[in-house]
Amino acid sequence: MTDRAQVTAENGRLLRRVTYASLATALLLIGLKTAVWLMSGSVSLLASLTDSLMDAGASLINLLAVGYALTPADKGHRFGHGKAEALAGLAQSAFITLSAGLVLWQGLERLRQPMPLDGAWYGVGVMLFSIIATLLLLRFQNRVIRRTGSTAIRADALHYRSDLLMNTSIIVALILAWYGISGADALFGIGIALFIALGALKIGRDAVQILMDHELPEEVRQEALALARAVPGVMGVHDLRTRESGQQWFIQMHLELPAELPLGQAHALGEQVRLAICERFPQAEVLVHKDPV
Incomplete structure (x- = not known):
């Protein structure tokens, strides 16, 4: 489990x-x-x-x-x-x-x-x-x-x-x-x-x-952004969206990654971000989109 x-x-x-x-x-x-x-x-x-x-x-x-x-x-x-x-x-x-x-x-x-x-x-x-x-x-x-x-x-x-x-x-x-x-x-x-x-x-x-899908508290949003930016290789984060549904939180964000990064490495960085946020907020389901910069 x-x-x-x-x-x-x-x-x-x-x-x-x-x-x-x-x-x-x-x-x-x-x-x-x-x-x-x-x-x-x-x-x-x-x-x-x-x-x-x-x-x-x-x-x-x-x-x-x-x-x-x-x-x-x-x-x-x-x-x-x-x-x-x-x-x-x-x-x-x-x-x-x-x-x-x-x-x-x-x-x-x-x-x-x-x-x-x-x-x-x-x-x-x-x-x-x-x-x-x-x-x-x-x-x-x-x-x-x-x-x-x-x-x-x-x-x-x-x-x-x-x-x-x-x-x-x-x-x-x-x-x-x-x-x-x-x-x-x-x-x-x-x-x-x-x-x-x-x-x-x-x-x-x-x-x-x-x-009405109101955003999660601002301190939660800021901590999620900080966790994502702390992952080595992530150049920036934007378009953060959050909402709450019962016991579950939904967090979505766009990661800014180097354009020349291979797909496998980009995916691995996205997983590091997702796992870092999920470890801090176990009730969260995190969706990460990768944008080339």
Whole structure:
């Protein structure tokens, strides 16, 4: 098995595990938050429950999308199926925005018609448990993101990071409401909804960038150029093109080589460049064109 194949296989195993972990965490929190929300009627807790429902939906989308994205290239998709991850991120963005709108509406209604809270301390307990579970999941997700750079998992982790702030604010809201500070629960719920909506816009923007074949980060491009120019015999490099598709990067460039160089030597120099870049970026598929100078 080649180095790139080994990296792809290991990344695939990690991605599947983290999507299962994310879905299981979301389902557990949905059960707990539903029970306590029915007891308390808290808008901020409803916002958190809605967020957990979004987490479960997004994790399910990720599970399906990542599985499809890891499918090997076939005759109909010669560049693979990696953009399914970006489609999952776009679906998450739409789903999250809709849910945030529903929570915002509920918060405004509660401001208009205030209601007392019951069982607020149960809600505090659930939020503390949610924070611990989220921290454990984020630790796993961050390890997978560092290894794979997955767009879908990055979007999922962004959402769970916002959960930490949201869960902390809900604890404050429940305590304030318990001590009779009118409107605190509804106001926190509205603030959380707006925060969720901003996160959804970022997820959607990143997904669109990938679907539109946006270039890889500039530092990656510059390093690829430097690696190519460092190969003895290469006179220059131009027309660098890059893009991302799921777990795979595509890098294309034109090498400037002496016009009198025999074809075999020109090919060998091209292979040195390709291997140097692939060694640095195992997830990359590199295409090198040779131009006589």
